[in-house]
Amino acid sequence: MSASMSTLTITPGAQRTLKNHVTIAQTLRNSLSMAGRGLIKIRRTPEQLIDVTVQPIIFTLMFTYIFGGAIAGSVADYLPLLIPGILVQTVITTSVVTGVQLREDMDKGVFDRFKSLPIARIAPLAGALLADTVRYAIATTLTFVMGFIMGYRPGGGLGAVVVAGLLVIACSWAISWIFAFFGVIARSAASVQGISFLVLFPLTFLSNAFVPVDTLPPVLQWFVNVNPVSHLVTAVRDLANTATFTSDAWISLLGAAIIVAIFAPLTVRAYMKKA
Amino acid sequence: MTYSSDWAVEAHGLVKVFGDNRAVDGVDLSVRTGTVYGVLGPNGAGKTTTIRMLATLLKPDGGEATVFGHDIRREPQIVRQLIGVTGQYASVDETLSATENLVLFSRLNGLSRADARRKSTELLEEFGLTEAAKRPLKKFSGGMRRRLDLAASLISQPPLIFLDEPTTGLDPRTRAQMWDTIRRLVSTGSTVLLTTQYLDEADQLADRIAVIDRGIVVAEGTAGELKASVGSASLLLRLADPAALERARHAVLDVLGVEAMLTPEAGRITAPMSDPDSITDLLIRLRADGIAVEELAVQQPTLDEVFLALTGHTAGDDEPSGGATGAENPTPASGTTPELETTR
Numbered sequence: 001m002s003a004s005m006s007t008l009t010i011t012p013g014a015q016r017t018l019k020n021h022v023t024i025a026q027t028l029r030n031s032l033s034m035a036g037r038g039l040i041k042i043r044r045t046p047e048q049l050i051d052v053t054v055q056p057i058i059f060t061l062m063f064t065y066i067f068g069g070a071i072a073g074s075v076a077d078y079l080p081l082l083i084p085g086i087l088v089q090t091v092i093t094t095s096v097v098t099g100v101q102l103r104e105d106m107d108k109g110v111f112d113r114f115k116s117l118p119i120a121r122i123a124p125l126a127g128a129l130l131a132d133t134v135r136y137a138i139a140t141t142l143t144f145v146m147g148f149i150m151g152y153r154p155g156g157g158l159g160a161v162v163v164a165g166l167l168v169i170a171c172s173w174a175i176s177w178i179f180a181f182f183g184v185i186a187r188s189a190a191s192v193q194g195i196s197f198l199v200l201f202p203l204t205f206l207s208n209a210f211v212p213v214d215t216l217p218p219v220l221q222w223f224v225n226v227n228p229v230s231h232l233v234t235a236v237r238d239l240a241n242t243a244t245f246t247s248d249a250w251i252s253l254l255g256a257a258i259i260v261a262i263f264a265p266l267t268v269r270a271y272m273k274k275a
Numbered sequence: 276m277t278y279s280s281d282w283a284v285e286a287h288g289l290v291k292v293f294g295d296n297r298a299v300d301g302v303d304l305s306v307r308t309g310t311v312y313g314v315l316g317p318n319g320a321g322k323t324t325t326i327r328m329l330a331t332l333l334k335p336d337g338g339e340a341t342v343f344g345h346d347i348r349r350e351p352q353i354v355r356q357l358i359g360v361t362g363q364y365a366s367v368d369e370t371l372s373a374t375e376n377l378v379l380f381s382r383l384n385g386l387s388r389a390d391a392r393r394k395s396t397e398l399l400e401e402f403g404l405t406e407a408a409k410r411p412l413k414k415f416s417g418g419m420r421r422r423l424d425l426a427a428s429l430i431s432q433p434p435l436i437f438l439d440e441p442t443t444g445l446d447p448r449t450r451a452q453m454w455d456t457i458r459r460l461v462s463t464g465s466t467v468l469l470t471t472q473y474l475d476e477a478d479q480l481a482d483r484i485a486v487i488d489r490g491i492v493v494a495e496g497t498a499g500e501l502k503a504s505v506g507s508a509s510l511l512l513r514l515a516d517p518a519a520l521e522r523a524r525h526a527v528l529d530v531l532g533v534e535a536m537l538t539p540e541a542g543r544i545t546a547p548m549s550d551p552d553s554i555t556d557l558l559i560r561l562r563a564d565g566i567a568v569e570e571l572a573v574q575q576p577t578l579d580e581v582f583l584a585l586t587g588h589t590a591g592d593d594e595p596s597g598g599a600t601g602a603e604n605p606t607p608a609s610g611t612t613p614e615l616e617t618t619r
Contacts, residue, residue, distance in 0.1 A: 012308070012434055012464065018345075018353040026385075033382040041370045044411075109366035113427065115332050118355035119383050273334075 027120035034114075034127020042134055051097060052135045056090050056142040063210065064150060071211060076151055083147035083154075084164070084236035085209030088229060090143055091136045091172045092204055096196040098132045099179030103189045106271075122268045125184075129176050136172050140165040156243030164239035167249060171232050174256035177263035184270045209233050228255035283308045283343060283435045283466035284329060290337030291324050298324045300490035301338065306468055306483075308343075308434075311461055313481030314470040321490040322470035323363060326437050329468070330360045342435060359428030359436040363443060366424060367412065373399060373423050374408045377430065384431045398426040402456075418449035425456065436460065438469040442476060454479060475575065478502075486585060493585045502576065509574045510548040510557075515567035517542035523566050530557045548573065 072078035207229040235249035284306035291299040327333040381391035535546040
């Protein structure tokens with residue numbers, strides 16, 4: 001602590017120009033700064049990436065060889081159906097971790113500082129969620145790579161596969177707002193996981209991710225067909241296998257937008273209340 | 276709303292209720308711009324809650340407060356542009372390095388990438404953290420963490436800084452360094468509102484002090500006014516031969532004219548001391564009586580005594596584990612020991 005502080009002079013409070021609102025540009029800037037923090041954290045704690053590396057490998061192997069013969073007759077026939085399904089399921093499951101980590105993060109003192117800064121209230125949350133898209137990207141890449149190793153050759157070509165991957169990442173980011181909301185309102189990280197899986201399992205398994213819809217009883221068929229996850233799975237299949245951007249893709253994006261529109265404000269409000 | 280630049284903080288009747296606990300129960304504070312204001316009180320008195328409300332981290336359940344004339348409820352974003360907050364537990368990111376922390380907070384304060392780098396380097400140097408800049412924070416000592424925390428609060432050069440127990444848990448040397456830093460801060464024109472459990476800290480730093488207990492301000496004034504209301508220091512003697520205690524008590528009664536308190540097991544004798552000059556007389560008398568003194572200390576009023584005087588109960592009353600016993604059982608350390616030990 002040298003004496004150089006005396007070179008600073010403080011501008012008195014009364015002589016500052018101040019505003020009580022945050023612009024959209026500032027909100028974006030703040031969120032990106034917070035995302036930068038998230039990326040540094042991911043780099044510092046690589047062990048937190050175990051789930052996104054191991055899960056795609058194990059799930060892809062497991063589901064392919066368990067269900068392949070029973071559902072599609074052969075593994076090779078099942079892969080074009082399964083890989084998009086497993087991709088969506090894996091990445092959405094990964095987004096639960098976002099809520100859990102947010103809960104742990106929020107209990108730390110640094111969130112007090114974030115709250116005391118004149119930044120957009122949403123920035124610490126949006127930044128954390130944005131940084132986690134890196135995790136989704138890793139899971140997406142590994143799932144496609146595993147599929148490729150097992151013999152999956154997407155008919156749509158590389159470009160379409162990349163678009164499909166981006167679609168999944170975007171939708172998972174939207175869905176992660178649901179888990180972020182649980183993260184903010186829950187008392188502990190463990191309970192976040194508990195509630196989140198209650199939402200996650202029906203959402204991912206009651207979809208067309210693993211089985212053809214027409215094998216299901218009528219009530220389930222109805223739910224599977226309205227489930228946004230089904231639309232996302234169909235959109236990814238169409239993109240990866242035939243390189244077509246179908247109405248299912250648009251429905252998925254619309255669903256994602258609706259989720260963000262509902263859960264982002266809810267989450268921010270709960271976050272601000274929670275002090 | 277009246278605009279005022281004379282007052283950095285004006286709070287009237289602030290209330291915060293947690294369940295059925297009225298943590299802050301009608302606190303009034305007026306902090307003049309450019310001064311250091313100390314909020315003194317034991318754990319659980321409502322100090323931190325008060326600061327958190329003023330710093331817009333917590334919504335008050337009642338009352339009004341302004342920071343440089345800006346209402347904390349209606350204009351929170353403006354208030355945040357005027358304050359820096361350093362919490363009781365360092366509010367920096369553990370997984371980031373010191374530099375990364377300061378760059379992040381600089382960016383969030385609106386500095387460009389280049390300016391953020393420059394500012395961080397500058398602050399690290401100023402707070403003696405340059406060598407540790409790239410080290411992970413997990414390896415930082417408590418003092419280093421606190422310094423980094425304070426540095427982070429100064430990025431925007433806020434005219435008002437909240438320091439919540441800035442030296443709790445620090446060793447004496449680091450505490451003295453922290454005090455120096457706070458003094459320099461004030462010399463640059465900053466207003467400081469600090470909370471503390473230590474009477475001497477408030478004494479050393481604060482222009483005015485509010486004593487807070489169970490959510491209300493029980494006394495307010497300068498350090499001098501406060502001490503005068505509390506009473507005098509006490510003299511503490513430890514005798515080489517505990518058997519001489521009774522004779523020593525007589526000597527104290529004769530010379531100082533006051534009744535002393537004995538702790539026979541420790542061979543210790545404590546007496547209120549109003550006139551430091553008379554100590555010489557007492558020591559001469561003890562020598563003449565052949566009573567050998569092993570240790571001599573002057574004890575400033577402890578926070579517990581301040582509390583006893585102001586509220587009629589000791590600061591530790593609320594704590595079932597009974598951590599605070601400073602008043603009944605003062606520790607004869609070298610010099611003054613005006614600390615209050617309370618359980619957390």
